[in-house]
Amino acid sequence: MSTSLSQRPPIVTHASLPMVPTMARLIDRVQETSNTFTCRLEFVDPEAAARFRFYPGQFNMVYLFGVGEAAISISSDPDDLSSIQHTIRHVGSVTFAVSRLEVGDVLGIRGPFGSNWPLEACRGRDVLLVAGGIGIAPLRPAIYQILKHREQYGRLILLYGVRSPKDMIYREEVEAWSKRRDFQVMCTVDYPDPQWIGPVGVVTSLMRRVRLDSARTSVLVCGPRVMNREAAHSFLSHHVPEEHIFVSLERNMRCGIGQCGHCQYGPKFVCKDGPVFSYDSVRTMFSKEEV
Amino acid sequence: MRRDGMFAVAKDQLDPLICELAHDGYTVIGPTIRDGAITYDEITSAAMLPRGWTQETDGGHYRLKRRTDDACFGFVVGPHSLKRYLFPSRLKLFSVTRDGQGGFSPDVEPPPAPKYAFVGVRSCDLAAVAVQDMVFNSEMPDPYYRQVREQMFVVAVNCAEPGGTCFCSSMDTGPRCSAGYDLAITELSTSFAMEVGSERGQAMLERVRHEEADANARHLVDLMMSTAAKHNMGRSLDTADLPEILMSNLEHRQWDQAGNRCLACANCTLVCPTCFCNNIYDRTDLSGDHADRYRNWGSCFALEFTYHTGGYIRSSRRARYRQWLTHKLASWHGQFGTSGCVGCGRCITWCPVGIDITVEATAIADDVRESLKRHGSGTKTEEADV
Ligand SMILES: Cc1cc2nc3c(=O)[nH]c(=O)nc-3n(C[C@H](O)[C@H](O)[C@H](O)COP(=O)(O)OP(=O)(O)OC[C@H]3O[C@@H](n4cnc5c(N)ncnc54)[C@H](O)[C@@H]3O)c2cc1C
Ligand code: SF4
Ligand code: SF4
Numbered sequence: 217m218s219t220s221l222s223q224r225p226p227i228v229t230h231a232s233l234p235m236v237p238t239m240a241r242l243i244d245r246v247q248e249t250s251n252t253f254t255c256r257l258e259f260v261d262p263e264a265a266a267r268f269r270f271y272p273g274q275f276n277m278v279y280l281f282g283v284g285e286a287a288i289s290i291s292s293d294p295d296d297l298s299s300i301q302h303t304i305r306h307v308g309s310v311t312f313a314v315s316r317l318e319v320g321d322v323l324g325i326r327g328p329f330g331s332n333w334p335l336e337a338c339r340g341r342d343v344l345l346v347a348g349g350i351g352i353a354p355l356r357p358a359i360y361q362i363l364k365h366r367e368q369y370g371r372l373i374l375l376y377g378v379r380s381p382k383d384m385i386y387r388e389e390v391e392a393w394s395k396r397r398d399f400q401v402m403c404t405v406d407y408p409d410p411q412w413i414g415p416v417g418v419v420t421s422l423m424r425r426v427r428l429d430s431a432r433t434s435v436l437v438c439g440p441r442v443m444n445r446e447a448a449h450s451f452l453s454h455h456v457p458e459e460h461i462f463v464s465l466e467r468n469m470r471c472g473i474g475q476c477g478h479c480q481y482g483p484k485f486v487c488k489d490g491p492v493f494s495y496d497s498v499r500t501m502f503s504k505e506e507v
Numbered sequence: 508m509r510r511d512g513m514f515a516v517a518k519d520q521l522d523p524l525i526c527e528l529a530h531d532g533y534t535v536i537g538p539t540i541r542d543g544a545i546t547y548d549e550i551t552s553a554a555m556l557p558r559g560w561t562q563e564t565d566g567g568h569y570r571l572k573r574r575t576d577d578a579c580f581g582f583v584v585g586p587h588s589l590k591r592y593l594f595p596s597r598l599k600l601f602s603v604t605r606d607g608q609g610g611f612s613p614d615v616e617p618p619p620a621p622k623y624a625f626v627g628v629r630s631c632d633l634a635a636v637a638v639q640d641m642v643f644n645s646e647m648p649d650p651y652y653r654q655v656r657e658q659m660f661v662v663a664v665n666c667a668e669p670g671g672t673c674f675c676s677s678m679d680t681g682p683r684c685s686a687g688y689d690l691a692i693t694e695l696s697t698s699f700a701m702e703v704g705s706e707r708g709q710a711m712l713e714r715v716r717h718e719e720a721d722a723n724a725r726h727l728v729d730l731m732m733s734t735a736a737k738h739n740m741g742r743s744l745d746t747a748d749l750p751e752i753l754m755s756n757l758e759h760r761q762w763d764q765a766g767n768r769c770l771a772c773a774n775c776t777l778v779c780p781t782c783f784c785n786n787i788y789d790r791t792d793l794s795g796d797h798a799d800r801y802r803n804w805g806s807c808f809a810l811e812f813t814y815h816t817g818g819y820i821r822s823s824r825r826a827r828y829r830q831w832l833t834h835k836l837a838s839w840h841g842q843f844g845t846s847g848c849v850g851c852g853r854c855i856t857w858c859p860v861g862i863d864i865t866v867e868a869t870a871i872a873d874d875v876r877e878s879l880k881r882h883g884s885g886t887k888t889e890e891a892d893v
């Protein structure tokens with residue numbers, strides 16, 4: 217379903233060495249929430265810039281000098297390669313160090329890695345996107361692409377859940393999307409503030425408000441593990457075909473190229489075979505604990 | 508390229524062979540005795556081999572023993588395999604220095620990869636190298652691995668006396684070497700029968716005294732090998748349907764049994780010649796201007812192995828043991844189209860509590876096969892992806 221390995225864009229590293237990052241410069245930085253920011257990066261090496269392409273849903277390994285690497289989804293438009301964007305929530309050493317960078321500073325990139333959202337397979341179908349928290353980051357490139365070729369898809373719906381209104385990422389963009397007549401956007405929060413007039417509850421609770429034409433709907437899901445599981449099961453019970461439910465999974469990743477073993481998920485390497493999986497390809501493991 | 512020929516080489520030619528290899532610039536690695544076990548080390552003469560020694564192995568048990576003869580290779584594998592040379596337990600991947608303009612420049616001078624000649628390599632370990640090739644010598648090859656791999660020379664040894672925990676014949680990886688060697692030795696009582704596996708092997712053979720082996724010798728080698736395969740394996744494993752059975756029985760009660768005994772010490776993954784998992788970490792020096800990235804052996808038995816924001820994926824030892832066993836015997840097939848276990852028995856021997864991969868897998872498989880027989884083939888276990 218996803219683009220096969222051989223058709224993926226080339227993996228860009230320093231001197232083509234699989235584990236050595238190439239330099240990228242921070243050219244712009246937007247604080248999204250108290251702990252999340254979006255950074256815009258430009259490759260320092262023009263050759264790397266010329267080679268770098270990606271598909272929606274793919275990720276990079278982002279390297280901070282002497283600190284380490286973290287897997288981060290690419291959150292910008294795949295058609296705009298003048299720069300690339302990463303939206304990062306600081307939770308630990310690498311993400312914190314990136315959050316401290318200033319415009320002009322340099323970090324390292326290896327990528328892009330992994331499978332992508334299968335937008336080809338979604339053509340002619342209704343597309344339902346389910347995002348939890350930072351899970352909207354890898355979905356944003358897919359949204360850009362679908363909006364650009366809007367006539368090729370049926371209905372377009374985004375269900376977006378965050379903890380509280382102030383945790384919403386891409387707030388202005390989400391508002392702009394919700395004003396479009398060809399894009400149905402619904403947001404929910406776990407903890408409302410006094411100004412919040414929208415729905416309250418987990419993102420899966422929004423599904424009751426959507427009338428699905430199950431057989432012709434493709435679902436793209438990215439959020440915390442529990443949300444992914446609940447969303448997938450709920451769509452299954454609504455008879456969305458298994459091969460049209462796509463989930464992006466998160467695992468510990470050290471290499472991105474199937475060599476460190478950390479991201480294994482039964483017979484899959486999440487870094488290579490994923491992170492985007494169709495439900496039918498992981499069905500037997502999906503509901504089991506600790507696989 | 509494999510020659511059909513078999514040659515008779517006197518045992519005293521082993522020393523000249525080692526010298527010739529050293530002369531060609533190889534660092535010669537062979538079995539030696541250290542800390543009460545047969546381990547790989549650099550050797551400079553045949554006298555350093557554990558001649559006249561063998562071992563006794565069982566679950567959680569390894570003892571060196573004197574042989575009644577003075578065979579050069581009368582033992583099997585110890586805790587080491589070629590893994591420690593091709594995929595070292597600690598390797599610097601690169602160094603990087605700040606360039607003074609906010610950037611950094613990686614120093615990617617390839618680390619000097621030694622030119623190794625391995626003497627005394629067993630069939631299971633050659634199979635293990637082929638398995639690790641699929642990980643490290645693949646689309647994005649590890650440059651160090653690839654270089655060591657390409658320049659290594661192998662003098663293999665066929666196992667006429669498999670050990671107490673060996674089951675290579677079940678895994679179709681031995682006891683006779685079938686590929687991946689330059690020269691292969693079968694030790695007879697008074698001489699070596701030597702087979703050639705490559706042009707380089709042929710050229711090396713020309714540099715020691717040898718003659719065409721007679722039909723008797725060939726026949727004897729065939730007989731020794733088939734006897735070893737059929738009757739002398741310390742362990743066995745029925746691999747038919749095993750991947751499907753294991754992957755569709757992830758909730759089988761037997762996993763609790765092993766999980767309760769497992770210490771999560773990671774010994775099995777360290778001694779396993781195919782386990783490839785590793786950790787990557789970065790270090791800076793005191794000035795903060797210089798950083799190095801290292802790769803160390805890792806293990807799926809470590810709790811932090813699956814840590815990600817939000818918790819550990821495999822927090823119970825049961826789950827970690829299950830990951831290990833299913834990876835070796837089942838999910839490896841899905842990843843690489845081959846088993847991840849070559850039947851060398853090391854994980855059994857070096858497990859401090861003697862957990863035995865063949866026993867654990869067989870307990871589940873027999874139980875499932877039995878219940879399939881009783882309830883007919885329609886019996887639902889769990890669904891499986893292999
Ligand atoms: C495919 C993929 C795409 C991703 N995309 C994004 C994205 O777009 N944006 C984003 O923000 N994140 C993304 N992530 C998540 C991101 O990779 C992690 O948050 C990141 O690796 C954290 O790295 P760190 O060094 O900052 O945190 P770490 O230092 O690794 O720590 C993270 C947290 O875990 C704790 N911790 C670390 N190690 C241990 C341990 N052994 N035991 C207990 N606690 C520990 C730390 O204290 C901290 O709270 C993605 C992950 C994947 C796999
Ligand atoms: S799992 Fe055990 S028997 Fe199999 S290759 Fe690894 S160490 Fe050898
Ligand atoms: S996951 Fe475990 S069993 Fe598999 S290769 Fe890694 S350490 Fe070995």
Ligand code: FES
Pocket residue numbers: 468469470471472473474475476477478479480485486487488
């Ligand atoms: S991240 Fe290393 S194997 Fe997937």
